[in-house]
Amino acid sequence: MFPKLILVSAAFVACNAMHSFGPLSSKHGSFNVYYLYTRSSLNPEVFNSSLASIQETSMIVSRNTTIIVHGHGGTGFNTLNPTVKDALLRVEDADVIIVDWSQYSLQSYSNAVNAVPSVGTYLGLLINQLVEAGVATLDTIHIVGFGLGAHVAGYAGRGVNGHVARITGLDPSGNQWGTNSNRLRSSDAKYVEVIHTDGFGLGANGIGTNLGHTDIYANGGEGQPGCLFSSACSHQRAWELFAASLTNNHLNAHFCNSFTEMRFNRCRGFLIPIGTNAMVKFGSGVFRINTGRRYPY
Ligand SMILES: *[C@@H]1O[C@H](CO)[C@@H](O)[C@H](O)[C@H]1NC(C)=O
Ligand SMILES: *[C@@H]1O[C@H](CO)[C@@H](O)[C@H](O)[C@H]1NC(C)=O
DSSP, X not given: OHHHHHHHHXXXXXXXXXXXXXXXXXXXXXXXXXXXXXXXXXXXXXXXXXXXXXXXXXXXXXXXXXXXXXXTTOOTTSTHHHHHHHHHHHHOOOEEEEEEOHHHHTSOHHHHHHHHHHHHHHHHHHHHHHHHTTSOOGGGEEEEEETHHHHHHHHHHHHTTTOSSEEEEESOBOTTTTTOTTXXXXXXXXXXXXXXXXXXXXXXXXXXXXXXXXXXXXXXXXXXXXXXXXXXXXXXXXXXXXXXXXXXXXXXXXEESSHHHHHTTXXXXXXXXXXXXXXXXXXXXXXXXXXXXXXXX
C-alpha cells in the first residue's frame, strides 16, 4: 500500500509541476471507470489508473490504443461505444479503452458540463500512467470523444501537453462551450479532426465552429439525411459516420475555400478521408461531405 501511495503522489506532484493538469481539486474524474476491449477479451477488463492495475490488463505497447469517451446521457455501454468499439476491433488488432463517466453524464446537462474538466483531467492522468506502465506510447494513442466527450478528450490531451497522436471530436457539444476557452482545440493533439453533424439551428447539440486542424461538416453540419429535423438524430450521426468510415472507404470530404462555400454546398477542393483509424493524418481547414441517409451513408 505504502509504495503505491508514493507512486500516486509522485505522479500528482510531477503533473502539478508541469502545470499541465487542470482542476484536480475537483474529484468528478475519480469516478471514471475504464474498460479495456481487445480481440481476445470478449468481456471487458476493468481497470484503474494505478500502475499495478494497468499492468494486470492485457494491454500491450505494440498495439495502437483508441480511447472512446461518450457524451451527455451516455454510459460505457450505449450510444457510440458498442458500435465504434466493434468496428475498430474488426479492422485492427487494437487496445480499445472505453471511458465510463456516467456518474455525471447521466445527470443534468449543466452538471455534466461541470464535470468535464475533471473527467478529462483524470483521463489525462490515466494516459500518463499507460505510458509510465509501458503499455502505450503517446504516438499510438487516439482519443475519440462524442458530444461532451469531445471536450473531455480536449482536457485529457492538454494533460499530456497535446502530445497524443490524434483526437477525433464527434459533434462536440456547443451549449455552454461557444465562448468557453477550454473547449476542444487543435493544440490538444498532434492532429485534431472534428466531424460536425448538428452544429446549427435552434436546439442544436453540436458546435458550428471550427475547433480542430480539420473540421468536416457532414451535409453542411446540420439536418442529416433521414433525420426528419430531429436534432438528436443528427447529433448521433457523427459517430455513425465515424464507425462507417472504419469499415468502408467511400466517405471522403471536399476541401472548402471558405465557410460560406461549405454552407452553400460549393466545395470542390481536394478530397480527404473522414474519420478512419489512421494514427497519423494530415490536412487542415474546412471540409464538406454529403452523405446518404442510412448505413454506410
Ligand atoms: C485499482 O485496482 C487495483 C486492482 O487491480 C486495486 O487493488 C486498487 O485498490 C484500485 N485502486 C483504486 C484507487 O481503486
Ligand atoms: C497502428 O497504426 C498505424 C497507423 O495507422 C498502422 O500503420 C499500424 O499498422 C497500427 N498497428 C497495428 C498493430 O495494427
